[in-house]
Amino acid sequence: MNETEILALLQKYQKGTLSNEDKDKLDAWYLHKASNSNGQLSEYELQDSYEYLKSKLPLKYETKVVSLWPRVAVAASIALLLGTGIFYFTKPKEQIIQVVEKPQEIAPGGNRGIxxxxxxxxxxxxxxxxxxTIAKEGEKEEVTIKMNAxxxxxxxVNPDADASKNDANSFNTLSTPTGGQYNIVLADGTKVYLNSVSSIKYPTQFNGDQRMVELEGEAYFEVAKNKNKPFRVKSGNHAIEVLGTHFNVNAYNNESVVKTTLLEGSVAITYKNQKAILKPGQQSNVSDNFNKIAIxxxxxxxxxxxxxxxxxxDNANLKTVMKQLERWYGIKVEYRGDVSDVRFNGGTFMNKNLSEVLxxxxxxxxxxxxxxxxxxVYP
Incomplete structure (x- = not known):
């Protein structure tokens, strides 16, 4: 019998559909192989034979299986190895004790900040x-920092505080680690949602004629309206100016493009010597690789x-997607092949374990x- 016929018989044996005639053929083949096996295999030959057999037989193997039997207990010839293989898939619980190493789940991030x-x-x-009450700020402790319910x-801010005084040293910074997000309400009532691996520096109260904050990473802003005091977000050479609006800024250091997305109101984007106005539903893209602000x-x-x-x-490339996962799950991503043409549409919830997202x-x-x-990652 050739190899194809032998494997066909083994498959029938596994399924329990082997006829008496086929069983006689299989027994005869097995006895012939056993009687003609007069040599011991080396450890390396044995391993090679085992790997070859495993690839050919219709067996179902769990990943990362650790057998408690030492190698010396494995059959010392290919005939006995084949015999063990036949017995393996018919009576696995009686012959082999296995410990399955289940990959450790990588949990999602959460509400974390410093x-x-x-x-x-x-x-x-x-x-x-x-x-x-977290702390009090100012020379006369005129600003109270609290955590709400x-x-x-x-x-x-104490309503009796001197709003005309500009305390240049009274700045706080909220930062989030890998897998962290945090929300904050600034002294003027502006709400800021800070994404993972990000930081925002801001004054404890907004004195003077503008409201200036500095951002690294990503944040969503719901700016409190004040026509007399524009709100400005600075990120490197990129600046955004608003009076009252809702917008998102993505300005990570490891991303080549700074993206500002407007949901409500109007914002002015300034980059080097350029300026552009965004309308709701638009996004500006700024990069050292661009000659102008792209909208x-x-x-x-x-x-x-x-x-x-x-x-x-939304038609996101694979590396952009994986950078999001790196920041949220604290993982490192390696690529084995060209993935430049892979795009994604769709989504899932961030509270899932990484395995579910993958x-x-x-x-x-x-x-x-x-x-x-x-x-x-394999393409």
């Missing part, structure tokens, strides 16, 4: 209880999906291998 006060003191916000940082229509829901607890991809992405015929906190 507040740095004007005196340099750092406060881990996970250690603060809701409704607690929803875990949002709020700044409450395009976008799906605003995709731009702020992170704020609403979702990953949403299953969604695999629908686009991309394969992932998880090795600890490293994700290997």
């Amino acid at each position: 507040l740095t006060l004007s005196n340099g003191k750092q406060i881990v916000l996970a250690d603060i209880s809701a409704k607690d 929803n875990g949002v940082i709020t700044y409450i 395009r229509e976008v799906d605003t829901e995709a731009a702020i999906a992170w704020k609403n607890g979702r990953f949403k991809f 299953k969604v992405l695999e629908l686009s015929n991309i394969k992932f291998k998880v090795e600890g906190k490293t994700i290997i």
Whole structure:
């Protein structure tokens, strides 16, 4: 019998459909192989034979299986190895004890942040209880920093404070680690939603003729209206000026393009010597690689999906998608092949374990291998 016929008989044996005639053929073949096996295989030959057999037989193997039997207990010849293989898939529980190593799940991020006060003191916000007073700022402690019942940082300015005084040193910084997000209400009532691996520096109260904050990373702003005091967001050479509006800024250091997406109102984008006005539904793209500020229509829901607890991809390239996962799950991504033409549309929830998110992405015929906190991507 040739190899194809033998494998066909083995498949029938596994399914329990082997006829008496075929069983006689299989027994005869097995006895012939056993009687003609008069040599011992070396450890390396044995391993090669085992791997070859495993690839040919119709067996179902769990990934990362560790056998408790030592190698010396494995058959010392290819005939006995074949015999063991036949027995393996008919009576696995009686012959082999297996321990299956289940890959450790990588959990999603959550509400995590660090507040740095004007005196340099750092406060881990996970250690603060809701409704607690975090600190007081100003020479006369005219600003109270609290955490409200929803875990949002709020700044409450004493109404009797001298608003004409400009305390240049009274700045705070809110930062988020990998897998962290945090919300804050500034002293003027502006709401800021800070994404992972981001930071925002701001004054504890807005004195003077403008409201200026500095951003690294990504944040969504709901700016309190004040026609007499424009609100400005500065990120490197890029600046955004508004009076009262809702917009998202994506300005990560490891991203080549700074993206500002407008949902409501109007904003002015300034970059070097250029200026552009955005309308709702538009996004500006700024980069050292561009000659001018690029403006395009976008799906605003995709731009702020992170704020609403979702990953949403609108024709996003694979590396952009994986950078989001790196920041949220604290993973490292490696690529084994060209993935430049892979695009994604759709999404999923950010509260899922990484394995569930990768299953969604695999629908686009991309394969992932998880090795600890490293994700290997295969096109």
